[in-house]
Amino acid sequence: MSSITEKSSPIVDAAENDSERAQPKETIGEQVPSPEPVRQKWYEWFAPTDTPEERRLILKLDGLIIVFVFLAYWAKVLDSSATSTAYVSGMKEDLKLYGNQLNYLNTVYYVGFIVLQIPLTLLMTRCPVNYFLPAADLLWGVFTLAQYKVSNVTQLYALRFFVGALGGFFFPAVQWYLGSWYKRSELSRRGAIFFIASQIGSMSSGYIQAGAYDRLNGRFGIEGWRWLYIICFGCTVPIAFLGLCLLPSTPDKCNSRFLTSYEICLAQERMASEHRETRQPFTRSKIIAILKGWRLWVLVGFAFFFSQADGVSQNSGLSLWLKAEGYSVGNIDTITTVSPAVTIIASVVCAVFSDVYDAKASLIAITAGLNIFASIVLAIWNVPNGLKFFAFFLSGTADGIAAVVYAWANEICAHSAEERAIVIMDAPRYLIGYNWVIALDVCMLIMLAVLHHFWIREKRLGRA
Incomplete structure (x- = not known):
């Protein structure tokens, strides 16, 4: 007999709780507020009310989700800074970029960022997130790599537009995704770990790119600034494939190989207790x-x-x-x-x-x-x-x-x-x-x- 039948199913319990909550109160003419969660102390990773099964689930989610989004955001920052670094490392002279063309490249990036942010974010809510996010990451890596082959600024404009479009929805998409799995008393810490990746990326990008330029400039006949885009591609694509292997979708439509049926039901119950509605x-x-x-x-x-x-x-x-x-x-x-x-x-x-x-x-x-x-x-x-x-x-x-x-x-x-x-x-x-x-x-x-x-x-x- 499976673990689902050996224990009371979280889904059944959640349904019973919802049924109880749905009963009208004779003395109160409005909805009953959801109780505040029991919160952990500052040095604790779990709430006192978390069962051993919940704690195992939370640790699994941290390993499957937080590791990927942290690495992916770090790579995003590394890729985003490549153009500014490349500009002062020889790209300006090779492509004959003068005047305000660097500003135009940044403008094109933000046009793609802004114009497609809403459509792509809403499309993500209709698709399996565990495929959508890594696939977008993979495309980001491909467009980043393509920049190393450009021979004029017009080609660079087109590529920067698509890089901006694929990067614009990533931050809100991840925040939405975290909100689909974690309780309100768990979200801030996970969101902070995710956000910290951008700061580590900004701290490390200059050193990584400077080292790559110094050691690879001219190797195989490729200029140092072009190697920067190749390095970024090399960092991004493995992380995208890691996401394809690890990420679960949202609890309402989850078929992860790393989560048991009981754990998926438990995750659904946790979100139901938070009144977190499904898609x-x-x-x-x-x-x-x-x-x-x-x-x-x-x-x-x-x-x-x-x-x-x-x-x-x-x-x-x-x-x-x-x-x-x-x-x-x-x-x-x-x-x-x-x-x-x-x-x-x-x-x-x-x-x-x-x-x-x-x-x-x-x-x-x-x-x-x-x-x-x-x-x-x-x-x-x-x-x-x-x-x-x-x-x-x-x-x-x-x-x-x-x-x-x-x-x-x-x-x-x-x-x-x-x-x-x-x-x-x-x-x-x-x-x-x-x-x-x-x-x-x-x-x-x-x-x-x-x-x-x-x-x-x-x-x-x-x-x-």
């Missing part, structure tokens, strides 16, 4: 309901200010200032890795506090305050160098709340897989001035108050 037909009435609801507009408005308010850490102000101060290239490369390191620490701290104390709003507000302080110091500029360094490094905390923001969006939109996909879509980043960052952070705090008001109201009415 439904994308009908006209559903689209209208999403557009009429507050979640889309409030969350997207908040996400816009959040995604733009990290301009201090995203722009090149620190490296430009260090260069103007006469620092060597080696010192600049070393010093500029401090900001990503700060982001990694902030991400871990925020994720742990979010999962343990459910302090999402407080963490976002504190981080915005730190970023405002850093921006004020840098806007004044005429301050001691020590304070200037502190402000640059402090701004690295801005991205530390990324996992918290997306975990909260997954929780708020738990009732609709399609709405989660639309709301979680990531916004492109722009290089902006310090005064503008201050304004954006203030607007983000205002939107945070609005978002918190609506979410508390939903929980009070039992709709959460």
Whole structure:
């Protein structure tokens, strides 16, 4: 007899619980709010209420999902930085790129990023995610490799468009995917591990690409800048095949070779206990309901200010200032890795506090305050160098709340897989001035108050 029949089936239990929840309450004319999860301590990986079977399932999911998305995001950052590195490593002269053509290459990349982000993200919700994500990764690698063969800038424009399109949906797609498997008390930590990959990628890309250029320039008659794209392809494709082998689909349509039938049923029960709805037909009435609801507009408005308010850490102000101060290239490369390191620490701290104390709003507000302080110091500029360094490094905390923001969006939109996909879509980043960052952070705090008001109201009415 199988393990499913030896133990009470999680699906049956979930159905019975749903049946009990569906019984009308005589004294209450509204839905019963879902209970808050029992949260683990900061040093614990599992909640006290997790059964041994749940703990084994969680560890399996971490090995199957988190390992892949971490490596894939690291490779994405490595690939994304290749063009800027190639430009200063000989591509400019070989392809006769002059004037604003590097800016045009970045613009074309973002056009593909923006135009196809929504269609590809929604298409992902209709397809088996365990094939869709690795297949997109594989295509990304192929288009990245093709850039090493270009002979003129027009070919590069076309390839950069498709690279941007295939990269644009990856971040929101993964956040949606994590929200399909993990509970609200588990999401922030996993999201932080995923996000940290981008910081490690930005810290390591310069060293990897510089080493590859120094050792491979001219090998087999191939210029060093072209080798950069070959190296990126070599990193990306094995990871894509790893995803094809490991990734399970979503719990509602899962046939993973690494998960037993009992574990799949257990995963479905876990999501049912979170009121995390499975994928439904994308009908006209559903689209209208999403557009009429507050979640889309409030969350997207908040996400816009959040995604733009990290301009201090995203722009090149620190490296430009260090260069103007006469620092060597080696010192600049070393010093500029401090900001990503700060982001990694902030991400871990925020994720742990979010999962343990459910302090999402407080963490976002504190981080915005730190970023405002850093921006004020840098806007004044005429301050001691020590304070200037502190402000640059402090701004690295801005991205530390990324996992918290997306975990909260997954929780708020738990009732609709399609709405989660639309709301979680990531916004492109722009290089902006310090005064503008201050304004954006203030607007983000205002939107945070609005978002918190609506979410508390939903929980009070039992709709959460």
